Structure formats: structure tokens, C-alpha cells
Amino acid sequence: MNNFEDFKIKKQLQKAIVDLGFTEPTPIQKESYSAILGGSDFVGIAQTGTGKTIAYLLPILQDLKYSDQLHPRVLILAPTRELVIQIVEQIEKLTPYLSVRALDVYGGSNNINRQKRAVAEGQDIIVGTPRRTYDLVLSNVLRLKSIKKLVIDEVDVMLDFGYKTQLRNIFEYLPTKRQNILFSATMTTYVDQLMDDFLVNPVKKTISISGTPLESISQEAYAVPNFYTKANLLNHLLVDKEEYNKVLIFVASKVSADRLAETLDFESEISVIHSSKEQNHRTKSIEKFESGKSRILIATDVIARGIDIDKISTVISFDTPYYPENYIHRIGRTGRAGEQGKSILFYNEKEAELKDAIESLMNYTIPFNEFPQEVEISSELTPEEDVKPIDPNEELGEDSAIQKGASFHKKSAKNSKVRAEVKSYERKLKRKYKKPQKRGDKIQNKKSRKKK
Numbered sequence: 001m002n003n004f005e006d007f008k009i010k011k012q013l014q015k016a017i018v019d020l021g022f023t024e025p026t027p028i029q030k031e032s033y034s035a036i037l038g039g040s041d042f043v044g045i046a047q048t049g050t051g052k053t054i055a056y057l058l059p060i061l062q063d064l065k066y067s068d069q070l071h072p073r074v075l076i077l078a079p080t081r082e083l084v085i086q087i088v089e090q091i092e093k094l095t096p097y098l099s100v101r102a103l104d105v106y107g108g109s110n111n112i113n114r115q116k117r118a119v120a121e122g123q124d125i126i127v128g129t130p131r132r133t134y135d136l137v138l139s140n141v142l143r144l145k146s147i148k149k150l151v152i153d154e155v156d157v158m159l160d161f162g163y164k165t166q167l168r169n170i171f172e173y174l175p176t177k178r179q180n181i182l183f184s185a186t187m188t189t190y191v192d193q194l195m196d197d198f199l200v201n202p203v204k205k206t207i208s209i210s211g212t213p214l215e216s217i218s219q220e221a222y223a224v225p226n227f228y229t230k231a232n233l234l235n236h237l238l239v240d241k242e243e244y245n246k247v248l249i250f251v252a253s254k255v256s257a258d259r260l261a262e263t264l265d266f267e268s269e270i271s272v273i274h275s276s277k278e279q280n281h282r283t284k285s286i287e288k289f290e291s292g293k294s295r296i297l298i299a300t301d302v303i304a305r306g307i308d309i310d311k312i313s314t315v316i317s318f319d320t321p322y323y324p325e326n327y328i329h330r331i332g333r334t335g336r337a338g339e340q341g342k343s344i345l346f347y348n349e350k351e352a353e354l355k356d357a358i359e360s361l362m363n364y365t366i367p368f369n370e371f372p373q374e375v376e377i378s379s380e381l382t383p384e385e386d387v388k389p390i391d392p393n394e395e396l397g398e399d400s401a402i403q404k405g406a407s408f409h410k411k412s413a414k415n416s417k418v419r420a421e422v423k424s425y426e427r428k429l430k431r432k433y434k435k436p437q438k439r440g441d442k443i444q445n446k447k448s449r450k451k452k
Contacts, residue, residue, distance in 0.1 A: 007033055009062055012097035020093060026051035031205040033059050041180045041202035043195060045187055047332050050207060052183045053090050056151055060125075060181075061091075066099055070122040071146040075174070077130055077167070079157040081106040081279060082286070086308055087127045087153065100124050105142075107132045108279045116141045130158065130166035137173050144173045155184040155191050156325065164190065171198060185332075186325040216335035221345040221355065221366040226385055227256070228378035230318055230346045231263045236375045237316075237344075238266060241295065245313050248289075249298045250330050252319035255384065257298050260318065269295040301326050309333070314342045320351035324361040 003024050004017050025033075028046040036042050036059035046052055060074055067073070078084045088104040095102075105115050105128035112135065119126070119142050126133065126142065136142035152158060158167060180199050184191055187206075195202060224230045238244050251257045254274040261272045271285035271294040288294040290309050301321060312334045321327050327345070335341025345366060347355045359365055371377075 007058070008037075009058065013058065013061055013094060015097055016094050019096070022054075026055070026207075028052055028205065028207045029055045029058070031207065032056065035203040035205070036060065036179075036181060037062060039179055041199040042182070043191075043199070043202045043204040044181075044183045044207070045185070045205070046183070046207040047185055047328065052153070053087055054094075056153075056181050056183060057087075057090060057094060060149055060151070061094055061098065061100065064100065064124060067124065068122065069146065070120070071143050072123045072126045073146055074125040074149045074151070075133070075144060075147050075170075076125065076127040076151040076153065077133060077158070077170070078127065078153045079129065079163060081108060081129060082273075082282065083154065084127050084129055085283075091125060091127070102127060104128065105132045105136060106279075107135075112136070112139075130163045130170065134166050134169050137170065144170070145175060147174050147178055149179045149181065150174060151181045151183070152194075153183050155182050155194065156186045167194075185329055216339065217331050217341040217343050219331065219343045219345070219364075219366045220369050221347060222369050222371060223348070223352075224346045224371065225348050226378060226380070227259070227382045228263070228380045229376070230348075231260060232376050232378060233346065233372070234260075234316070234318065235265045236372060238264070238296065243313070245295060246289070246292070246311055247296045247314045247316060248309075248312050248330075248333055249296060249316045249318050250321070251298060251300060252322070253384070254300060256319060256382075257300060259382065261298055264296070266296060270298060271296070272298045274300045301329070310336060311339065312336075312341065314344065317343070317345045320345060320347045320354040320358070322354065324354070324357040327358045328361070 004014070004022060007025070009017070028044055028050050032042060032044050032055040036056060042056075044052060044055060046055075064074065076087055078087060084104045084106050088102050091100065091102045101123045102125040103115070103118050103123045105119070105126060107129060112132070115132070115136065116139060119136060128136075133142065137144060152167070158164075180202070182191070182194065182199070182202075222233060224233055234249070238247065249260070251260055254276050257272050257274045261267075261270050264270060271288050273282045273285045277285070285294070285297065286309070289297040298318075315330050315334045317327065317330055321330065331341070331343040333341075334343065345355065345358075355366070
């Protein structure tokens with residue numbers, strides 16, 4: 001199948017594809033269409049930017065018949081609000097000539113009561129983050145008994161960043177007889193485990209190994225001792241607005257994102273997104289970057305998984321990623337659609353091992369650049385630079401735990417002792433009253449206590 005005309009697609013979908021200007025399907029779209037349409041469980045492994053969303057939406061929409069039933073027949077789970085919104089937007093672009101009801105559900109500033117009303121009105125496809133989807137299921141508004149197809153997008157991120165429990169909870173409410181469709185950029189132990197536990201003889205298609213450096217992207221690295229020296233180097237590079245005309249900068253944490261935005265010299269040209277920003281702010285930041293009103297976008301890895309923006313000239317890893325696979329995801333944001341892209345990695349002494357892991361994964365040595373003599377080397381350190389590199393599990397979007405920010409300080413021995421006693425007392429109470437670990441257990445525990 002060399003073009004979309006070779007696919008067996010109903011004319012309403014074919015017309016939408018023409019309107020969108022799509023002609024030739026990507027490799028993952030070619031490999032997945034027939035397998036998903038045939039009803040088999042499917043696992044697709046492909047890098048970011050290879051058209052994975054279209055790869056599963058086309059066969060799903062082809063197979064979806066018109067219905068006015070209230071309960072959804074397709075459930076799509078994604079790790080971030082941005083990706084949820086992006087998927088629904090893609091559904092809307094593919095269905096202007098079809099009657100398909102699709103709803104995005106996610107937490108944060110998005111009101112759950114509004115979502116409950118929208119679900120109650122009847123939907124064909126629900127696209128949501130795991131936690132908000134599970135909240136709606138527990139409220140008994142979202143019923144999953146009619147789900148025929150389950151899609152989990154960016155599975156590796158879902159499992160790496162703490163959604164394992166929510167996924168398993170949702171599975172308990174799904175019918176046993178369903179089609180499971182998993183898409184991931186990397187193959188991890190968790191993905192393997194999920195396949196073994198919930199998929200039946202899945203068709204597995206891998207399009208390019210995640211560790212292979214993309215040919216359309218030039219890579220380079222700088223050894224930089226600390227945060228403020230990295231910021232100085234960044235200021236030096238970004239002066240060239242012609243070469244660095246659309247720059248996506250990845251940082252390890254929300255604290256670093258905000259601090260970097262305040263430190264750089266290009267305040268009017270910068271947008272920032274991370275999980276603590278309100279959804280309206282995040283949406284506007286992406287729109288400004290996409291339209292060119294902002295030349296620079298600073299983001300964390302978790303949030304950036306939902307970004308799909310063309311013509312990014314340069315991806316800069318201000319912090320070396322904790323997981324080497326995330327470096328592949330980062331650089332995949334540039335060099336798209338046949339264009340040349342550029343990737344720059346900053347690493348300090350503590351991040352050198354992380355850089356080695358990236359190069360080992362890619363089987364490729366990132367070319368090294370000498371540090372420019374005209375850039376000032378700062379001796380000032382941030383509070384976080386006294387500890388190990390930041391684990392992105394601390395940047396969990398709407399599942400985020402309380403983090404140690406710039407104001408974090410060690411407690412005195414006296415305070416630590418008091419807190420230890422409090423924790424011990426709390427544990428005793430939990431054992432005595434069997435305090436529920438999940439919201440869904442609260443009602444059941446209340447009932448059991450009444451019976452006693």
C-alpha cells in the first residue's frame with residue numbers, strides 16, 4: 001500500500017484525508033492498518049513523529065458504525081493533557097463527513113462536572129488521561145461495558161511515570177472481550193509485562209529501533225559544569241536568531257523550567273510549559289510557539305510528549321535526560337517532513353553517565369564541541385545541584401507528588417524525630433481502620449464498618 005487510495009477506506013474518510021493533504025502513508029500506518037482493522041490485538045513500536053495517531057485512528061474510524069447509544073465503544077488513554085487534546089483534534093479533522101462523537105477528559109483546570117454532563121449526553125470515543133478517566137468510572141457516569149477497542153498511546157510513558165495502578169484499575173471495568181491496541185516509542189520491561197498480562201496473540205510491528213539516531217538530525221554536545229553556566233552558553237547560542245529560529249528546550253523539572261525562563265536574556269521570546277501551569281496557559285504557550293510569536297519553548301519531558309509541532313529548528317537538552325530513551329523522543333521533535341534538524345546536549349560531570357547511556361543506546365558517539373572561550377563560567381550553584389540528577393518520576397503531570405523545590409532544606413534532627421513519630425502514629429491508624437489507598441475503596445470501607 002503505497003498511498004491512502006490503496007487502503008480500503010470509506011469515502012467520507014478518504015475525502016477527509018484528501019482535505020488534510022495526506023497522500024502517502026508512513027511505514028507505521030502501512031503496517032498497522034490491516035492488522036487493527038482485522039480485529040487483532042496490536043502493538044506498534046515507532047518513534048515520535050512517525051504518524052502513530054493516524055495509524056490507529058484510521059482503522060478504528062473505518063470500523064466504527066453510526067450509533068446513538070450513550071456508552072462509548074472506543075477508549076483511548078494517553079499520558080498527558082496535551083496529547084489527549086491533540087488526539088481529539090485529530091479525530092475531528094478526520095471526521096468532518098462522519099457522525100462521530102469524541103470527548104477529551106483530563107484533570108487540572110478542566111471541570112469534572114462539565115465532563116460528567118458531556119459523558120452523560122452520549123459519546124462514541126472517550127480520550128482521556130488515566131486518572132481522570134478512572135475518576136469518571138468511579139462516579140458511575142462513565143460506563144465501559146460497551147468498549148470494543150482500547151488504545152493505550154505512549155505506553156512507555158504511562159508506565160514509567162506512575163500510571164500503572166490507574167491502568168490496572170481501569171482494566172477491571174472493561175469487558176474481557178475487546179481489542180487492545182498499544183503504541184509506544186520504546187520497548188520496556190513494563191510494556192512486555194502489559195503485553196503478557198492483557199494481550200492475546202498480538203501482532204507486533206516495529207518501525208525503526210528507538211536507539212537509532214535519525215539521519216535528518218545533526219547532533220552535538222557541550223560539557224558544561226552547572227545550571228548558570230548552561231544558561232550563559234544558551235544565551236550565547238540563541239543570539240543567532242536565524243539559525244535558532246524555533247527552539248525547543250528540555251529541562252528536568254518544573255523548578256528548572258521556571259528558573260531558566262527567568263535567567264535567559266530573551267524574556268519576550270520565551271514560553272514555558274509544565275504540569276503546574278494552568279491548562280489555558282499551556283495551550284496558549286504552545287500556540288504562541290507554533291505560530292512563531294514565541295521563538296523559544298521551555299518544557300519538561302512529560303509535557304512535551306503531547307507536543308506535535310512542525311519546523312522546530314533545534315532541540316536543546318539543557319538537562320541530560322534521566323532515561324536514555326527520552327533523548328530519542330526529544331530529538332525526534334526536529335528534522336521532520338524531510339527537513340534537517342539540529343540537536344544540542346548539555347551535560348555536567350554528574351550527567352556524564354547519563355550521556356554514556358544515551359550513546360550506548362544509540363550505538364553512536366555524539367560529536368563534542370569545545371566550550372566557547374567568550375562564555376562566562378559561573379561558580380553559582382542551584383540548590384538542586386547538590387544532589388543526583390533529577391528522576392523524571394518527580395515530574396508526573398496530574399499525578400504529581402509534592403516536590404523538593406528551591407526552598408527545600410534539611411530538617412533539624414529534632415524536627416526529623418518528631419516527624420518520624422507522627423509517621424509511626426499514622427501507620428498505626430491506617431492499620432487499625434484500614435484506610436483506603438485508592439478513592440474507590442472508601443465507600444466499601446464505610447459499608448464494612450457500618451456492618452460491624
